[in-house]
Structures are given as C-alpha cells and as structure tokens.
Amino acid sequence: MNLIDARVGEEYIVKDIEAQDEELRSFLFSLGCYSGEPITVISHIRGGCVVSIKDARYNMDTDLAEAISI
Secondary structure: OEHHHOOOOOEEEOOEEOOOOHHHHHHHHHHOOOOOOEEEEEEEEOOEEEEEEOOEEEEEEHHHHHHEEO
16 A cells, blocks of 8 residues: 555555665655654645655655555
C-alpha cells in the first residue's frame, strides 16, 4: 500500500521508499520520511496529497506519494 491509497487523517508507518532514484530517496530522507517513521495523509488533492511528517506538512505529487510504501 502507498500514500495514494491511504485514508485521510489516519497515521501510518513508513515501511519502505520504493524508488530507484537515489536523489529522490535523499530528498525524502531530508524531509524526515524514512522507514519506521509515522506519516499522516492530511488530504488528497488532484495530482497528489498533503502529508504530515514530524509536525510539518508537505504537498507531494502522485509519483512521490506512490514511492512511499506504508
């Protein structure tokens, strides 16, 4: 399951980052998004979703959201 399939307002634990691009992995790590970290989908928007990671909110496009396995 990835963030696109997540329910709004429910907290999930990041299981894995399924991206081959090392730059993308590093970017997500810099946001605090890595395995074992809690993440909550605040809302689904056209073209992605808004998530909360460590008391910060981020807008993620569909490609980025699909790379995060929960």
